[in-house]
Amino acid sequence: MAMKLFESELKVMDLLWKEGEATAKSIAEVLGRQVGWSKTTTYTVLKKCVERGAVERTEPGFVCRPLVTREQVQAYETDELIDRMYGGSADRLVASLLGRQRLSPQELERLRELLDRLS
Numbered sequence: 001m002a003m004k005l006f007e008s009e010l011k012v013m014d015l016l017w018k019e020g021e022a023t024a025k026s027i028a029e030v031l032g033r034q035v036g037w038s039k040t041t042t043y044t045v046l047k048k049c050v051e052r053g054a055v056e057r058t059e060p061g062f063v064c065r066p067l068v069t070r071e072q073v074q075a076y077e078t079d080e081l082i083d084r085m086y087g088g089s090a091d092r093l094v095a096s097l098l099g100r101q102r103l104s105p106q107e108l109e110r111l112r113e114l115l116d117r118l119s
Contacts, residue, residue, distance in 0.1 A: 003054060004080065005073055008045045011035060013054060013073070016066040024062035 005013060011034075015027055022030075028042035037045075046064060049055040056065045086092040097103070103111070 003052065003068060003073065004076055005054065009049050009054065012042070012045050012049055013066060013070075016055065016064060017070050021063055021065045024057065024064055027064060
């Protein structure tokens with residue numbers, strides 16, 4: 001299931017993707033330290049993630065688990081970017097990336113390997 005996540009939701013999801021699962025309380029503690037959120041803010045964002053189907057929250061202890069993967073969210077965001085900014089043309093996106101010449105030799109090699117696998 002692919003979905004768009006807002007920046008605040010991504011902060012919660014990043015933590016869950018790293019940990020696999022965590023209590024709402026521990027998520028609030030970590031995000032309080034990392035980004036300065038109050039417990040209320042974290043719980044509000046968690047509630048939105050649950051409502052949207054990105055997170056499952058179970059009792060006891062309000063244990064939270066991700067229901068979508070990082071790859072699913074990345075795929076959705078990439079498709080949106082290609083459609084919105086490159087008229088649906090993935091090759092135009094790649095050409096734009098390559099044209100900026102900010103890729104390291106290692107990144108270029110990984111792209112070559114990917115192209116070889118796909119062709």
